Amino acid sequence: MELRQLQYFIEVAKREHVTEASNALHVAQSAISRQISSLEDELGVPLFHREGRNIRLTVLGKIFLHHAEAAIREIEKAQQVMKEYLDPERGTIRLGFPSSLAANTLPTIISAFRKQHPHVGFQLRQGSYKYLIDAVRKAEIDISLIGPVPTSEKDIDGHVLFVERIDALLPMTHPKANQSTIRLSDLQQDSFVLFPTKYILHKIVVEACQMIGFTPKVSFEGEDIDAIKGLVATGLGVTLLPEVTLHENIPRGTKRIPISEPPLKRNVGIITPNNRKLPPSEQIFYQFVIQFFDQIYHSNQFV
Incomplete structure (x- = not known):
């Protein structure tokens, strides 16, 4: 599981639209779709219901979103701590x-x-x-x-x-x-x-x-x-x-x-x-x- 996969997943989950997530992330839609498919394969469960161009979270997707957001917060916090140790001021x-x-x-x-x-x-x-x-x-x-x-x-x-x-x-x-x-x-x-x-x-x-x-x-x-x-x-x-x-x-x-x-x-x-x-x-x-x-x-x- 990669950090990039979590970031793509969270952005798509918030917007429930791959195109909008692609525009926000400045990443090709195909790259986002591949990363999310890879994440679903690794987890062994579907994270989204596909409905044409729109998608929405499954029940398990909502559970995973909660933990993914917590993981990203911790990583961002760790990055901030590293910066502060270099210069607390x-x-x-x-x-x-x-x-x-x-x-x-x-x-x-x-x-x-x-x-x-x-x-x-x-x-x-x-x-x-x-x-x-x-x-x-x-x-x-x-x-x-x-x-x-x-x-x-x-x-x-x-x-x-x-x-x-x-x-x-x-x-x-x-x-x-x-x-x-x-x-x-x-x-x-x-x-x-x-x-x-x-x-x-x-x-x-x-x-x-x-x-x-x-x-x-x-x-x-x-x-x-x-x-x-x-x-x-x-x-x-x-x-x-x-x-x-x-x-x-x-x-x-x-x-x-x-x-x-x-x-x-x-x-x-x-x-x-x-x-x-x-x-x-x-x-x-x-x-x-x-x-x-x-x-x-x-x-x-x-x-």
Whole structure:
């Protein structure tokens, strides 16, 4: 089995058309057809159903595609590692992040890192809590910022960078909007605007409310923080958000208020795989991030 066969197979599988794959690969159709036929002969199973000019994957073809793509990712990763060992200052860091860290924390870290390592590149991947953990575990990315830091995930190591409050964001028309602090129980009659259930911030808010005796009534859900803030500004509900998302961008018509009882916090950190070694560029970045936040705490600043 050759690398070229896998590359041809994946391209044809994605397009389900040999001519389109030929154009994309800049390879003759006959060469692609020969390589795929050879691959099928070697495997002893058909990978495609032929239907005139169109083709589609068989059941076994779909299974093989999953493994072929994983193999190509590993080979590409190995090539990248070789380049980075020759020059870690010109590698590429595959970094994941949640939406709650996108506006402030992530740009601050990358900007500071690039001042010291200007030729290192980044491939950024945004996703939900579970997605980021799975992506690191599966080697789709190498490192991810995350909050809170998982403590018992298989093949994952976590390091806490900072701890932050979770504050209430209320419309200015809310009866409690003029208070300096509020209790979470003050919001039990309100409608909430939250992230969807697959997001960890949804779980944090719901569990906090349930711990003091009520289940929040969720009137709207959104995957974008700015959209959630906008819905609060229009008076459609209240929300709870990490303070890092409320540093500079509080919409007109809303009021950010700390919660006095119970005090709500989350930690934010960085996760890496513990079943494989980070490539050199990622090792440099990992150590930089830890030192960066250590210095912030020592100077009483916050990102």
